[in-house]
Amino acid sequence: MYTVGEVAEKLNVSKVTIYSKLKKYKDRIAIKQGKSYIDEELLRLIKEELKVKNIEKDNFTKDNNTNQLNTDISKDNADLISINKDLTDTLIEQLKQKDKQIDELHNRIAELNKLIENSQVLLKDEQQRNTNQLLLEEHLENLNDKINDVREKMEQRKEQQEKKGFFRRKIK
DSSP states (O other): OEEHHHHHHHHTSOHHHHHHHHTTTGGGOEEETTEEEEOHHHHHHHHHHHHHHHHHHHHHHHHHHHHHHHHHHHHHHHHHHHHHHHHHHHHHHHHHHHHHHHHHHHHHHHHHHHHHHHHHHHHHHHHHHHHHHHHHHHHHHHHHHHHHHHHHHHHHHHHHHHHHHHHHHHHO
């Protein structure tokens, strides 16, 4: 047997709630020394009645929560769609800018390739000129050597002719 306070505490409700339920079951209440006592069977009946009311309350709360949740989800979906659209638009704009940058880089690369080709042609021409200059210097050196050889031979002949002429004059 339980007191109203013990039952209220056990079912986690107020004493007022238990007293209101006891009005239906006046004939099942045991009263001793002015206190109301509840037996196991009555406790079970009160418990079942409270569960039914709690279930109805929970269902109502769940319905309201579900409606609110659906509303929140709809708002969230709309917000997500808007954010996705903004993000997509931003990404598309960035892609367009990147495409422009890539085109500019391709143009710069083409210009650099032309400059490299021109530099290679100029370098090849410079190398050819250097080769020609070296050949010309070598040719001039060889020519100078030949001229010097010819001079020496001419001087030797002159000396020989003078020696011959010197001896010839004296002999006469």
